[in-house]
Amino acid sequence: MVAEQAKTKAKNSGGVSIDKRTNLSHEEFINEYVSKSRPVVLTDAAKDWKAMGKFTPEFFKKNYPAITKTINGVTYRMDDFIDHMLIANADNKAPYPYNFDVQKVFPELMPDFLPEIIYGSLDRINHPLMPKKLLQGTTVYEIFLGGNGSSFPFLHFDALFMHTQITQIYGSKIFIMYPPDQSPYMYPYPDNPKFSQVNFDNPDYEKFPLYRKATPIEVTVEEGETILFPSGWWHTTRITEPCISLGRAQLNGYNWDNFIRDRYVNWKKKISFGALPVLAYGKIVGSIMATQDK
Numbered sequence: 162m163v164a165e166q167a168k169t170k171a172k173n174s175g176g177v178s179i180d181k182r183t184n185l186s187h188e189e190f191i192n193e194y195v196s197k198s199r200p201v202v203l204t205d206a207a208k209d210w211k212a213m214g215k216f217t218p219e220f221f222k223k224n225y226p227a228i229t230k231t232i233n234g235v236t237y238r239m240d241d242f243i244d245h246m247l248i249a250n251a252d253n254k255a256p257y258p259y260n261f262d263v264q265k266v267f268p269e270l271m272p273d274f275l276p277e278i279i280y281g282s283l284d285r286i287n288h289p290l291m292p293k294k295l296l297q298g299t300t301v302y303e304i305f306l307g308g309n310g311s312s313f314p315f316l317h318f319d320a321l322f323m324h325t326q327i328t329q330i331y332g333s334k335i336f337i338m339y340p341p342d343q344s345p346y347m348y349p350y351p352d353n354p355k356f357s358q359v360n361f362d363n364p365d366y367e368k369f370p371l372y373r374k375a376t377p378i379e380v381t382v383e384e385g386e387t388i389l390f391p392s393g394w395w396h397t398t399r400i401t402e403p404c405i406s407l408g409r410a411q412l413n414g415y416n417w418d419n420f421i422r423d424r425y426v427n428w429k430k431k432i433s434f435g436a437l438p439v440l441a442y443g444k445i446v447g448s449i450m451a452t453q454d455k
Contacts, residue, residue, distance in 0.1 A: 281413025
C-alpha cells in the first residue's frame, strides 16, 4: 500500500518535525526515519495487537488488584492506584511513573503485544546472540499507567543508549522532545549524563541559562498510535487523561556501538576484568548482526 502522510505534524521553532504516518512499509520506515535518526508516529503499527481494547484500567484492577509499586517511599496497590488514576487532575495527581516490567510481573500478557514492531532490519535485543546480562540496566517491555495531571519527573534520554518505542494502549500522552544536538542546553548530571538537571516544568534560568535556547517539539500520541524515536533524543511526557502505555527498548545497527561502549564503561567500573571481553564480544557479534542486516 502507498504510505499516507497523516494530517498533523509536530514542529519546533527550528522547523524540526515529527510526522504521523499510516500504511508505512518497513522499507520506507527504515529509509525515511531509522537511517536518518528521525522520530515518527505510526498510527497503525499496533492495530493487530490483542492488547488494544483489552488492557483498560478495569482490566488491571480486576486481574491484578494486589500488585504493588513503591514510589517515593509509598507503596500503592494496583486497585487503589486505578481508583486514583481515574479521578486524578492537576490538583490531585496520581503518583507517577506507575510502571512495571511486563516480562517479570505480567509475563502471560506478552503474546498480546504481537506482532513485534521492529525498529530496524533486525531486532538485536531478542537476537539469539544477545546475552541477557548485557541488557541489565534497562527494561525491555514496560507498562506505564498514569492519570490526568501527571508527568514524567525527569528530562532524559533512555538507558543503555536504547532507541525508544511507546505505544498508547489506552488514552493519549503528550511527548516533549529535544533533538540530540540540543544536549549542550540540557545540563546533564556529571555522574548520570542521560538525565538533565533542569526542572522542565519550572526551569531555573539563572542556574541553567542555556536552557532558554532549547526548542522542544511536542506531539500527542493518541490511543492506538506508536511513537518511535532514536537514541539520544531528550524527552519527557505529560498526561491529560487516564492512560496506559507500553514502552519497548529497541536496539539495531545505528545504536549498537554506543550500547556496547556504554556496557564497557559500566563493566569497567564494577567488574574491571570483564570489561574488555564485553567490548570484544560486542564487536564480533555486531559484525555478525551487521551481515545479517544486509
